[in-house]
Amino acid sequence: MLRLPSFTYLQPHTLREASAMKADAGPDGAYVAGGTDLYPNMKRRQQEPKVVISLMGIPELSGQAKRDTGYVIGSCVTLTHLAAGSPIRQAYSAVATAAELVSTPLLRNMGTLGGNLCLDTRCNYYDQTYEWRKAIDFCMKKDGHICWVAPSSPRCWAVSSSDVAPVAVALGAEFLLAGPQGERVVPAGRFYSNDGINYLTKQPDEMLVEVRLPAPDGWDAVYHKLRRRGSFDFPVLGVAAWVRWDGATVTDARIVLGGVASRPQEIPEAAQALRSTALTDEAIAAAADAAYRPAKPLDNTDFDLSWRKQMTRVYVTRALQELRQRRH
Numbered sequence: 334m335l336r337l338p339s340f341t342y343l344q345p346h347t348l349r350e351a352s353a354m355k356a357d358a359g360p361d362g363a364y365v366a367g368g369t370d371l372y373p374n375m376k377r378r379q380q381e382p383k384v385v386i387s388l389m390g391i392p393e394l395s396g397q398a399k400r401d402t403g404y405v406i407g408s409c410v411t412l413t414h415l416a417a418g419s420p421i422r423q424a425y426s427a428v429a430t431a432a433e434l435v436s437t438p439l440l441r442n443m444g445t446l447g448g449n450l451c452l453d454t455r456c457n458y459y460d461q462t463y464e465w466r467k468a469i470d471f472c473m474k475k476d477g478h479i480c481w482v483a484p485s486s487p488r489c490w491a492v493s494s495s496d497v498a499p500v501a502v503a504l505g506a507e508f509l510l511a512g513p514q515g516e517r518v519v520p521a522g523r524f525y526s527n528d529g530i531n532y533l534t535k536q537p538d539e540m541l542v543e544v545r546l547p548a549p550d551g552w553d554a555v556y557h558k559l560r561r562r563g564s565f566d567f568p569v570l571g572v573a574a575w576v577r578w579d580g581a582t583v584t585d586a587r588i589v590l591g592g593v594a595s596r597p598q599e600i601p602e603a604a605q606a607l608r609s610t611a612l613t614d615e616a617i618a619a620a621a622d623a624a625y626r627p628a629k630p631l632d633n634t635d636f637d638l639s640w641r642k643q644m645t646r647v648y649v650t651r652a653l654q655e656l657r658q659r660r661h
């Protein structure tokens with residue numbers, strides 16, 4: 334049985350308190366929300382914080398509210414609430430779908446929106462026990478020097494495996510962050526970096542406070558997920574597709590892929606293929622083709638990688654067909 338190492342557990346009640354605790358702990362401190370990612374990682378010694386600061390007792394992280402500009406969701410709202418809550422299900426069904434497709438009911442009851450958006454990147458050579466990783470002399474992401482996926486690579490290629498992150502980027506969501514330097518708002522697309530180790534652009538001490546979704550004013554979005562076991566597994570490909578309609582014409586679009594890079598990967602060429610079209614079969618085929626080309630999955634998650642790349646075309650097609658169907 335894998336055991337947690339010993340650590341100090343702190344329970345702040347305000348953002349300011351949490352921020353001060355993190356600053357005191359320095360690099361030895363880590364925030365935790367539902368703990369469904371952090372605690373298994375600590376058991377495998379992938380992360381070894383000495384001080385764990387829970388965000389679950391901070392009231393402003395657990396709220397939801399409709400605003401003129403859209404809808405605001407606190408980072409500690411659970412995935413179960415996201416999937417089941419009627420305002421989100423009605424106006425932001427892609428968010429609800431992505432949340433509902435995460436793992437199992439037990440993990441969704443504990444797992445939060447913020448934890449999902451900050452989820453550690455994944456790799457077959459990293460998501461292993463300490464002893465397994467030690468047997469291969471570790472890897473660059475933790476304790477080692479080499480990348481076993483691309484040994485001559487100077488960087489880590491671990492994969493962004495969050496279901497909700499591609500949707501947040503596709504919707505053009507904004508994230509409110511708070512840290513010792515105060516608060517700031519960043520677009521979801523700029524929250525992620527294409528680096529398996531430093532996969533978030535936020536400062537280590539910053540907390541994700543809330544997610545701001547844009548008002549539902551003529552756009553629609555869907556999320557499709559590829560995985561081996563539909564009841565349980567992480568995505569090996571996620572497709573978030575967003576379009577803005579003017580009558581029967583698409584005036585703007587965003588296609589974002591999860592599971593193919595170290596961050597949710599926006600494909601501008603696919604979006605361009607959809608603009609000023611009525612989502613015809615030809616436009617959908619052109620967008621699917623445009624998404625297929627830059628999608629470069631590596632051999633570090635489940636399934637054969639060339640098949641995963643082929644599936645990009647299939648899943649983008651299905652997502653866009655669903656959007657067209659919803660319009661008519």
Ligand SMILES: Cc1cc2nc3c(=O)[nH]c(=O)nc-3n(C[C@H](O)[C@H](O)[C@H](O)COP(=O)(O)OP(=O)(O)OC[C@H]3O[C@@H](n4cnc5c(N)ncnc54)[C@H](O)[C@@H]3O)c2cc1C
Pocket residue numbers: 363364365366367368369370371372373388408409412434435436437440443444445446447448449450451452453494495496497539540541542565566567568
């Ligand atoms: C068996 C299994 C299957 C899974 N399947 C999926 C899946 O299919 N899809 C998927 O997307 N995920 C999956 N997960 C991962 C995880 O359960 C979810 O992503 C969940 O939403 C994580 O949320 P959490 O609150 O538990 O995160 P935590 O474990 O609490 O935190 C995760 C990371 O985010 C940081 N963090 C959390 N909240 C904040 C915040 N507000 N501000 C700053 N940093 C923060 C933590 O420091 C930590 O680094 C799976 C996990 C397991 C164990």
Ligand code: SF4
Pocket residue numbers: 455456457458459472473474475479480481482483488489490491529633
């Ligand atoms: S991509 Fe390379 S460095 Fe990153 S976790 Fe995998 S093996 Fe390690």
